[in-house]
Amino acid sequence: xxxxxxxxxxxxxxxxxxxxxxxxxxxxxxxxxxxxxxxxxxxxxxxxxxxxxxxxxxxxxxxxxxxxxxxxxxxxxxxxxxxxxxxxxxxxxxxxxxxxxxxxxxxxxxxxxxxxxxxxxxxxxxxxxxxxxxxxxxxxxxxxxxxxxxxxxxxxxxxxxxxxxxxxxxxxxxxxxxxxxxxxxxxxxxxxxxxxxxxxxxxxxxxxxxxxxxxxxxxxxxxxxxxxxxxxxxxxxxxxxxxxxxxxxxxxxxxxxxxxxxxxxxxxxxxxxxxxxxxxxxxxxxxxxxxxxxxxxxxxxxxxxxxxxxxxxxxxxxxxxxxxxxxxxxxxxxxxxxxxxxxxxxxxxxxxxxxxxxxxxxxxxxxxxxxxxxxxxxxxxxxxxxxxxxxxxxxxxxxxxxxxxxxxxxxxxxxxxxxxxxxxxxxxxxxxxxxxxxxxxxxxxxxxxxxxxxxxxxxxxxxxxxxxxxxxxxxxxxxxxxxxxxxxxxxxxxxxxxxxxxxxxxxxxx
Numbered sequence: 001x002x003x004x005x006x007x008x009x010x011x012x013x014x015x016x017x018x019x020x021x022x023x024x025x026x027x028x029x030x031x032x033x034x035x036x037x038x039x040x041x042x043x044x045x046x047x048x049x050x051x052x053x054x055x056x057x058x059x060x061x062x063x064x065x066x067x068x069x070x071x072x073x074x075x076x077x078x079x080x081x082x083x084x085x086x087x088x089x090x091x092x093x094x095x096x097x098x099x100x101x102x103x104x105x106x107x108x109x110x111x112x113x114x115x116x117x118x119x120x121x122x123x124x125x126x127x128x129x130x131x132x133x134x135x136x137x138x139x140x141x142x143x144x145x146x147x148x149x150x151x152x153x154x155x156x157x158x159x160x161x162x163x164x165x166x167x168x169x170x171x172x173x174x175x176x177x178x179x180x181x182x183x184x185x186x187x188x189x190x191x192x193x194x195x196x197x198x199x200x201x202x203x204x205x206x207x208x209x210x211x212x213x214x215x216x217x218x219x220x221x222x223x224x225x226x227x228x229x230x231x232x233x234x235x236x237x238x239x240x241x242x243x244x245x246x247x248x249x250x251x252x253x254x255x256x257x258x259x260x261x262x263x264x265x266x267x268x269x270x271x272x273x274x275x276x277x278x279x280x281x282x283x284x285x286x287x288x289x290x291x292x293x294x295x296x297x298x299x300x301x302x303x304x305x306x307x308x309x310x311x312x313x314x315x316x317x318x319x320x321x322x323x324x325x326x327x328x329x330x331x332x333x334x335x336x337x338x339x340x341x342x343x344x345x346x347x348x349x350x351x352x353x354x355x356x357x358x359x360x361x362x363x364x365x366x367x368x369x370x371x372x373x374x375x376x377x378x379x380x381x382x383x384x385x386x387x388x389x390x391x392x393x394x395x396x397x398x399x400x401x402x403x404x405x406x407x408x409x410x411x412x413x414x415x416x417x418x419x420x421x422x423x424x425x426x427x428x429x430x431x432x433x434x435x436x437x438x439x440x441x442x443x444x445x446x447x448x449x450x451x452x453x454x455x456x457x458x459x460x461x462x463x464x465x466x467x468x469x470x471x472x473x474x475x476x477x478x479x480x481x482x483x484x485x486x487x488x489x490x491x492x493x494x495x496x497x498x499x500x501x502x503x504x505x506x507x508x509x510x
Contacts, residue, residue, distance in 0.1 A: 001186065013032060015222065017032045022034065022227070041073075045103075054102045062206055063227065098173060192247075299321070320398055343392065345393055404419070428460065435452075
């Protein structure tokens with residue numbers, strides 16, 4: 001197995017040479033072209049007085065250009081730091097400053113804004129050309145770059161720092177070694193059954209590990225990756241039909257938007273649908289089963305600290321749609337109590353990840369690294385990841401997510417998971433999303449507060465809301481206070497609800 005993506009590409013170029021692998025609107029690029037253009041980006045970067053391990057922030061929209069820049073950084077053994085272009089200015093500045101970036105590469109999306117503050121570090125890259133070097137293509141045509149050159153890249157060298165979505169405060173940088181990208185592609189492609197002939201939908205962002213994994217699988221297996229920016233449901237369905245897409249990697253928030261409405265036809269050419277990043281409603285899964293009759297559906301769970309931890313077997317997705325399944329290949333998952341012993345069936349404990357793609361820790365954050373990435377006696381010689389997620393196992397060994405360890409509410413002597421309350425509240429008619437938090441109460445310790453949005457943008461009557469809460473929840477879980485919001489603020493991570501911002505708004509109202 002290759003130790004890095006550059007080594008992987010070097011091994012595969014003779015196999016896939018002229019095969020077109022990345023498609024973007026009317027543009028396409030074959031394996032050989034991708035290799036040479038990436039190497040030329042690397043060549044340009046190596047002339048910029050940078051050294052191995054220097055950080056390069058890449059703030060670009062999803063495109064072939066973005067892929068070339070990412071690969072150019074990897075070939076040079078520089079560390080790429082992806083930044084979502086539509087993040088708020090403060091978040092972009094924080095990531096640039098915190099990472100200590102020596103260079104920032106962007107496209108037109110945020111070029112002028114970033115240039116105002118970082119003009120001495122900024123490069124514009126567009127249509128395979130650096131703005132600072134108009135002779136880029138001429139240099140590319142120079143065949144002095146040999147495809148058999150050995151790269152000074154070790155598997156444990158840092159490849160990327162991926163910053164978390166920031167839903168719990170300022171983003172945390174997670175340090176990813178080169179080998180993890182290769183391992184992740186190998187493990188995931190094996191259990192999903194990805195093939196060289198597959199046409200993968202590229203709707204996910206390359207600024208996060210899930211989206212990047214689609215690129216790594218493409219480079220490993222020689223698949224075809226079709227980049228697409230999701231806008232309207234009809235455009236989405238027309239795209240997967242016209243391109244005969246066979247693999248649909250999605251996130252729950254995208255699925256909710258796309259599949260709530262009537263699906264226009266059946267799609268028999270889609271081999272599998274996979275999703276990660278949260279639970280999927282049962283009614284969505286039933287729709288998928290009906291309209292994608294030949295597709296396997298994989299519900300997956302992961303954390304950027306270790307990439308991917310579990311998946312639910314496709315034959316269980318209806319019966320156990322709210323489960324995150326069992327450990328993926330080459331990973332072991334434990335549910336541990338406070339004494340680090342394995343929990344019994346039905347007991348709630350913390351999910352602990354062993355093996356697989358464990359990252360190197362948090363960038364410039366030794367305190368949290370020691371808290372999350374631990375060495376414990378029972379797993380000698382290993383670093384394991386304490387996820388902070390509270391889960392339980394059933395008698396089949398399938399795991400169910402209960403909530404976050406640090407968000408648990410203690411009220412009237414009970415420990416309550418906000419997620420558990422939220423899941424029940426979203427079953428109320430017309431309720432779309434819910435966020436549950438708490439406030440100190442001298443009688444109960446903490447009282448439960450809920451904010452929600454509705455499917456029709458209209459408030460659900462308080463009396464109807466509370467009546468349904470009492471139907472769905474035990475008394476100690478029923479919210480003491482309810483707030484209606486027309487919409488919730490979201491993070492850059494594919495539209496995830498920004499819980500910390502919602503909670504701030506709740507506290508401002510209460």
